[in-house]
Amino acid sequence: MERVEIGDVAVAYDDPYTGVTTILIMRNSLLIDSMDHNLLPPFLIGEAALFLDETPKFQSNDATLDNHCIYDEVTGL
């Protein structure tokens, strides 16, 4: 791919349980017009000091709220 723009992006996330709106920041994102979904490497989420668990709850031997989630300890999101 050529001529792909790189930018810092902010999107809003509305917590369906608390209703709190949180602004999510993604630095150095590749802006591709044809995509309407934001893809995020799990490795980068870990590098951002967020807790990440990719195991679906229904596949977990001992399902907890920690499964299949991204958790930010600072904001509690």
Added chain:
Amino acid sequence: MYFATRALNDEEMANWENYPVVNLTPNSDNWDPHSLHFADADAEASMMDCNGDIVGQRKRDQTIFEEEEAEVSELYSKPLEAGVSELYAEPCDWETFHQLVDYIQDDPYDFTAPLTDDDVTMLAGDGIRAQVASISSVLDPSYFTAMLDDQAMISKLAMAVGSTTFDDTACDVFEARVPAKAKVPIWDINASAISAGRSHGVTADHLLKIWRIPFDDAARTLEVTTQGVKQNPDSSLSRNASTNDRAVWYRWVSKFFTDTLFATKWA
């Protein structure tokens, strides 16, 4: 994993400070996905020892600064984990350093943590406990338990590093901020031993232990390394500090050396 997001509206863009902000990626201007930092001894490789076992659990978001020091992390305007890596690229200036030191001095203890029932009991009977504990530490269960825990932790740590002695004194300024799990500053641990007799050189087992490398690597290192002159660093006896270094003067033939050529056949 999928979750729905949306674009920010005008109000959210104008007053974004009023909303919680989460960085989904490292808050850094640059990131090199080809960096060897993640694979080499700085990161992934350092998590396992030569036997393939985990050497220690590392809390993901824990850094040299404690996580509750949000004010400190804000000085760098970066997430805690990413902030440390940035320190290597952007050296800390003196102003930031002094702010950090002032912050540590101003807040040596966390008084915001709620008291447990044990804390309340200990505070209420502090005078009595002090009198009883002054007779013998075993008479105060909590004090005795704490001492046992400390000693057990010290013992495990000493075994892990191969040390029999250590000094737990450290700088008062920074020791107060050392996490509770690391009450024994590892930089003050000294490994020492007493042995008698002449030094027999370095063994593969010794290299394996102090360098934490596989046995095969240690053996291979010794195969390509000569130990012609062996000095015992643990001995202060002058007779053990031999000055005879002729073993490294001459070329070696197999397992011996000589400065005299013996003719075995008539020329």
